Amino acid sequence: MSFKNQIDLTKLPEHIAIIMDGNGRWAKDHNKPRVYGHKHGVVSVRNIVEGAGEIGLKHLTLYAFSTENWNRPKLEVTALMQLLVNTISKEVDTLHKNGVKLTTIGDLNSLPNNCSKELERASELTKNNKGLNLILALSYSAKWEILQAVKTIANDVTEKSLNIYEINESVFASYLETKDIPDPELLIRTSGEHRISNFLLWQIAYSELYFTNKLWPDYRKEDLFEAIVNYQKRERRFGLTSDQLSN
Ligand code: FPP
Numbered sequence: 001m002s003f004k005n006q007i008d009l010t011k012l013p014e015h016i017a018i019i020m021d022g023n024g025r026w027a028k029d030h031n032k033p034r035v036y037g038h039k040h041g042v043v044s045v046r047n048i049v050e051g052a053g054e055i056g057l058k059h060l061t062l063y064a065f066s067t068e069n070w071n072r073p074k075l076e077v078t079a080l081m082q083l084l085v086n087t088i089s090k091e092v093d094t095l096h097k098n099g100v101k102l103t104t105i106g107d108l109n110s111l112p113n114n115c116s117k118e119l120e121r122a123s124e125l126t127k128n129n130k131g132l133n134l135i136l137a138l139s140y141s142a143k144w145e146i147l148q149a150v151k152t153i154a155n156d157v158t159e160k161s162l163n164i165y166e167i168n169e170s171v172f173a174s175y176l177e178t179k180d181i182p183d184p185e186l187l188i189r190t191s192g193e194h195r196i197s198n199f200l201l202w203q204i205a206y207s208e209l210y211f212t213n214k215l216w217p218d219y220r221k222e223d224l225f226e227a228i229v230n231y232q233k234r235e236r237r238f239g240l241t242s243d244q245l246s247n
Contacts, residue, residue, distance in 0.1 A: 051221025099131025
């Protein structure tokens, strides 16, 4: 039986986040430059978004470019930005037709102008769509996000629009980039690396982590469905005991 048929649609996670990793190694395995791997990574993005839509997932966050990725060779950074612009402009109509809402998290101001403009255009066009919320993390890092939140909170306290004693977990979360999105129940990382790489540190406090050796350009919807089936077999205890949960 396919993994898709094994999914219990009544127990679907609301939000899945993915660290897409392994494009460079995939390109190396094919004796090609790194950018070749990124281009094939886009094929996986398309396939995974399609799969997420098929099962009715509400939110999918893809870690497309981290704050640290700016330190990569200039040629690779430029190619990644161009790939992003080209992909969005090519796919936005299909996304829109399929009810996908495109949103972003991260420091959009640091992106090249044509890139942030294209993203703004796509977000504006799709903002009322009720299907999958596709969140691209771009020039994003969790430490950057948390520092931004702390600065804004400090400013609001100084200006007396926020009382220091009112600050709790939900107030803090409302200052994060992800304020309108539930925390991911499932975080997937491809390519066999077992780390979080500065991604959604606050939001994954209780996420289930799933690691696969597949390199991102080889990752397809059946792999996503396999991760969901694996997730659905887990017992999420949130600090409680198994007995407490079954009572
Ligand atoms: C990690 O592989 C991948 C990235 C830093 C970029 C991901 C970008 C894409 C898949 C294409 C554009 C995305 C969208 C949403 C249109 P790596 O380069 O770190 O691989 P390595 O660890 O094998 O070197």
